[in-house]
Amino acid sequence: MAEYPNDIYILDGQYKATAVNSFGTTTGITYVDGGTLWSTRDAPNTWTASGGSPAFGAEIFHLKGTGYNNLGAIRQTNGYCQNFAAAGKIILDGDIRVTGTTQLEFRYGNIYCNSNTIVVAMDTANALFRFVAVGVNTPGSVHVESGRFGFESATGDGSATYSVTVEPGAQLYLSNAQSVQKRTLWLKDGAMLAIGSGYFGLGAITGTNQWSGAVTVDGNTPVAISGMQRGLNLSAPISGNGGFTAYGGGYVQFSNPDNSFAGGVSVTGKVGAVAGAVTGGVSVVKTTSAGSTYMTPFAAIPTNGAPIRLNNAQLGVFYARVAEFPDVIADGRCAVTGTSLLVKGTLKSLTKTGTDELTIYGPFRVAGATDVQGGTLRFGTRVPDVPTGLNWYYSWGKTSGNANTTIPASVPFQCVEPKGAAYAYQGWPATSGADGAATHYQAHYYTGYIRIPGEEGEEVTCNFVSSMTRYAYLVIDGKRVPA
Numbered sequence: 001m002a003e004y005p006n007d008i009y010i011l012d013g014q015y016k017a018t019a020v021n022s023f024g025t026t027t028g029i030t031y032v033d034g035g036t037l038w039s040t041r042d043a044p045n046t047w048t049a050s051g052g053s054p055a056f057g058a059e060i061f062h063l064k065g066t067g068y069n070n071l072g073a074i075r076q077t078n079g080y081c082q083n084f085a086a087a088g089k090i091i092l093d094g095d096i097r098v099t100g101t102t103q104l105e106f107r108y109g110n111i112y113c114n115s116n117t118i119v120v121a122m123d124t125a126n127a128l129f130r131f132v133a134v135g136v137n138t139p140g141s142v143h144v145e146s147g148r149f150g151f152e153s154a155t156g157d158g159s160a161t162y163s164v165t166v167e168p169g170a171q172l173y174l175s176n177a178q179s180v181q182k183r184t185l186w187l188k189d190g191a192m193l194a195i196g197s198g199y200f201g202l203g204a205i206t207g208t209n210q211w212s213g214a215v216t217v218d219g220n221t222p223v224a225i226s227g228m229q230r231g232l233n234l235s236a237p238i239s240g241n242g243g244f245t246a247y248g249g250g251y252v253q254f255s256n257p258d259n260s261f262a263g264g265v266s267v268t269g270k271v272g273a274v275a276g277a278v279t280g281g282v283s284v285v286k287t288t289s290a291g292s293t294y295m296t297p298f299a300a301i302p303t304n305g306a307p308i309r310l311n312n313a314q315l316g317v318f319y320a321r322v323a324e325f326p327d328v329i330a331d332g333r334c335a336v337t338g339t340s341l342l343v344k345g346t347l348k349s350l351t352k353t354g355t356d357e358l359t360i361y362g363p364f365r366v367a368g369a370t371d372v373q374g375g376t377l378r379f380g381t382r383v384p385d386v387p388t389g390l391n392w393y394y395s396w397g398k399t400s401g402n403a404n405t406t407i408p409a410s411v412p413f414q415c416v417e418p419k420g421a422a423y424a425y426q427g428w429p430a431t432s433g434a435d436g437a438a439t440h441y442q443a444h445y446y447t448g449y450i451r452i453p454g455e456e457g458e459e460v461t462c463n464f465v466s467s468m469t470r471y472a473y474l475v476i477d478g479k480r481v482p483a
Contacts, residue, residue: 004028010035013068014075017041023059026088030059032074033093036067039104042079056084064094072121076100076129092116095140098129100147107132113139115162120170122147130173141183144170144191151177152196159183160213166191174198174209174232182213189219189242193232195250200231203318205255205285210235217242217261225250225280243306249280254300257286264306264326269313271333278333281314284323299324303348310334312356317345327351327368330358332375352377 004024008015011034017023018040023030030037041056063073073096074084080103084090089110095117098104101124111131117140120129130150131139141162142149149164150173160182166172168190174181175196187193198208210233217239223232223246231251238256243263246252249270269280284300301308307327308315315336317323323345328336333356336347349368352358352375359378370377 007031009033010037014038014071017056020056023056026058026060028059029062031062032067033062033064034068036069036071036075037061037063037073038071038075038077039081039084040076040078041081056088058088060089060091062091062093063096064092066097066119067099070097070121072097072099074098074104076102076104078102081105092118095119097121099123100129101127103128103130105130105132106136111136113137115140117141117143119143119145120147120149121145125169125171128173141165143167144172146170148173148194150175150194150196151181153177163213174211177209181211184213185211185215187215187217187221187240187242191218192222192224193244194224194226195230195232195248196226198230200229200233200251200253202231202251202253202283202316203285205233205235205253209233212236214239215261216240217244217263220245220263222247223252224248225252246280246282251281251283253283253285255285256300257298259300260302260305262302262305264308265301266309266311267313268311271312278312278314278335280312281310281316281335282308283314283316283318285318286323297322297324301325324348329353332356334358336360336364350377 005027006024007028008023008030010030010032014036015032016038020041022041039056065073067073067075075098077100084104084106089112090106091112092114093116097119099121101122113136115138120142122129123146125147128148128150130148130152132152138159139162142164144164144166146167146169148171149166152173152175163184163186164172164181165186166188168188169192171192171194172185172187173194173196176198195209200208209231212235214236215234215238219242221242221244223244225231225246225248227249229250230248231253232246233253233255235255237258238254238261239259241262243261243265244252245266247268252265252267265282267280267282269278271278282301284298286298286300303324303326305326307329308325310328310330310332311334312332313334315325315328315334317337325345325347327349328347329351330336331352331354335358336345337360345364347364347366350366350370352370352372355375357376357378
């Protein structure tokens with residue numbers, strides 16, 4: 001049809017397009033309303049500066065409807081159509097259905113969705129339909145029935161008016177999605193998320209792969225993250241009975257204190273080859289650290305929900321002065337860590353399983369029971385100018401600049417819980433250096449309690465690792481060990 005100059009109407013049945021000239025010259029327009037435009041074209045075609053590598057040149061397409069026998073207004077099989085008609089225009093005259101077995105993209109060129117709904121119903125779990133880069137204008141709501149739907153690069157209109165709904169077994173895919181996605185997101189039980197490329201700033205909310213629209217999660221949502229320095233930012237309120245299970249070595253980051261989802265967070269990270277470093281985990285970020293919110297408790301992961309489960313992964317808190325967490329269960333090599341701005345972190349309870357170490361850095365306390373079932377629980381030192389003990393140093397009485405040696409009662413500190421592993425201070429009378437001098441520091445000693453695994457009368461071996469080099473001992477049944 002290379003010489004056909006007029007309009008084409010696909011009103012019933014399927015129109016199978018197999019070559020670049022399947023739609024004639026660019027003087028005609030192709031209308032799809034009732035039938036199915038079936039593409040088997042494997043892009044890329046010749047690259048053009050205005051349209052990338054379009055599969056079908058510079059034609060104009062008007063799409064509408066669910067297609068012939070519900071096969072979609074547009075359907076892609078055989079080839080990977082990486083760029084459908086970017087040199088021309090794709091205009092949605094109504095809601096459409098998209099199907100296929102491979103990959104179909106709207107990218108670069110003039111894509112006009114006119115706020116119409118797109119139903120994605122790919123034939124296989126790995127088949128993908130996505131918006132790529134700029135040029136996708138005013139997309140309406142997206143309903144992902146099956147297969148995968150994605151935003152990549154600078155896509156998304158930033159509109160909070162529309163939604164994305166992901167059915168069980170279907171997947172929402174974000175890859176270097178630089179525009180903030182403000183749409184509401186409904187993840188039904190069994191729906192999936194996947195994160196591709198795009199730099200992820202741990203401890204900083206950025207627009208890259210960030211979802212800032214309200215999220216409802218019905219059940220367990222697997223989150224596949226493609227390796228280190230990758231992650232998903234969830235900055236809007238998250239509600240529902242479900243939770244998140246992440247794997248792949250990246251991070252899931254929460255920053256909204258109004259989150260109420262009940263299903264908890266499970267993360268499986270990776271142990272690196274260099275010094276056994278762990279990559280991947282879950283983190284919380286609080287962007288406001290001054291004014292009336294300075295000492296307000298912050299819990300972006302609901303404390304009354306299911307536990308945080310770490311498997312060779314990290315739990316981190318950033319810029320939240322007083323952070324609260326639900327029960328934490330750590331298996332393998334894990335770490336609980338924070339930044340220098342943290343005053344106090346509270347874990348509802350703590351369970352250590354498996355081999356290897358769980359290292360707690362920063363001023364974290366465990367409010368409830370601590371059960372060391374396997375491996376080593378290690379309290380690491382956040383090293384100040386003058387190290388002063390286990391996993392905490394007095395953030396007010398730090399070295400230099402102290403005008404008052406009196407410990408103010410209003411400063412939060414880790415407190416003793418007789419059934420937990422929290423450590424507490426009692427002021428050590430000795431100080432050195434004049435007030436305000438660089439050599440001035442205050443020291444504190446620590447007491448704490450750790451539950452020993454095993455039954456009464458049973459011999460057990462416990463490995464306690466401490467960063468305190470002096471005055472470290474255990475008290476068992478009131479007796480000091482060693483004496």
